[in-house]
Amino acid sequence: MNYFSFAWMTFRNRLLEEYRYPLQAIVNLLVFSGFVFLIASGSSVIIGGDAAVNFTRVFLAFFLGVGLTSIMQTLVDKGSLEEFYLYPLKSAPMLLAAGAGRLLESILTMAFLVYLVPGWLLGHPDLAWRFLAATPLVGFFAMGLGMVIAGLSLVYRKLGQLPQILMLLLLALAVGVPDSVLAFSKGWFPLAAAVLYTRGAAVIPWSAWAVSLAVFALGIVLFAVLEKQMFARGLISQE
């Protein structure tokens, strides 16, 4: 119950931050939508397909990127690692709860934008629902990878720009990879399965779900191993 409550408070306070500065939030959303629309239009030229569908595809990749970085962002947002570890709740579930709170906020914002731009402006209202249906698949995969990155950052603090580079790589995948390649990888790469689903595939292959959940579990285990190293080596104070 504590962890659900923590996830909810993360979600609530993030929304509150936006709500207190509505103009800034609206401008950010507009600029971001415009940016993604331009990328999606360019993608239509490179790999073909409808701009509305490509818009949703970029958002899925972006959502995966948010998931990847949200766990680490939770650690960073506490000001210091010590701050995070001063809470009595277990660290891994707490990180996952905070990550889930952040992802929930992203899902709502992105689903709204997908409904607004591809749905309302470009005439594909079903894309928002398909986007929503695909988010759990991408979300578990993203949080698993996010736990690995967060774990690595506990021991090897200087990860540099890795999360940002991964985000760019994901965007490149969304923009530049043709459907034939995605179809080849849909069984073991959840993002590919999710993208094809939003493009009209009937179902998401069960193997993509299995991979997503396996990466999620692996992330939790690796995080625990690396966290143990951090405590033993006294790395918590490293800036």
Added chain:
Amino acid sequence: MNAERIVYAHDLYAAYHPPGQNKIWALKGSDLTLYTGEIVGLLGRNGAGKTTLIRVLLGLMHRAKGELEVAGLDPQTQRSEILRRVGAVLNGRRLLRDRWTPVDTFAYLGAATGIGVGEGVKRGLRLLERFGIAESSRMQLMRFSLGMKQKMVLAIAMLNDPELLVLDEPTIGLDVESVRELSRLIYEAKDEGRSVIVTSHQLNLLERLSDRVVVIHDGVTVFEGTVEALKSKAQGQKLVVSFREEINENLTALHPWVEQQTPTSVAIPMEPKLIAELMRVACENNWDLSAVEQTASFEDAFLDLVSGNEENELL
């Protein structure tokens, strides 16, 4: 003393060991005992091992060797249980998000500490009322002064109604008035039966607050006792010699421990040979002087202890 022991650390060793680098021992035999309802000041120079000792006490870092108990528990294996009973401020700060209000912060921390959102807000507001800033409970933290923020930090540390408060540098950046106010709040915490460990570079604050002090030097506890005991352990007493007029003679050349206090006064150790030498020089020059015996200040005693250890090391 009837009080129970809440912290017991004996002969603690702990090291930092980043990947690909050599191990650096930060604690090399540290001791600390704290009883319920007691304030202990933890002193040491920068890098002496104070913060490391606190990290080990809170289970944020594992010890390599030594005995350790906090509230009867082992921080290495029972960190969560300990943190339910301890409130801490490390490096003088806790999470304060500029765009949040105190109410948002307490709600979030109520969830994070496991006491519940409603209870967190209730306790937080009660603390703010006690600290005299209840009227700002719905103001965004970016509008808070440094003193108000530090009260928020203390309120956060006390949100889980802790038996033990660990305050590492709680007075960083505060003005005199805020430091005094914070001292009052720490005293109140003690009156409520809480035990407190405080570290600070403001020695006068620790002198005023602490029932006992623990001095760490180079990872080793070199003193544990009352402020008075520390003062009496210092390198003897001093004689402050005041002259009626400014003197031109360089008296510090007489002995390395002669300290020029003002243009018309010097302090010298109470050593008969040195006093006799000074009297000889004074007679030769016809100086009109008076002398007063002075016990070592807390600051002198602390510096004496840590620099004394340095000399021992060199030997």
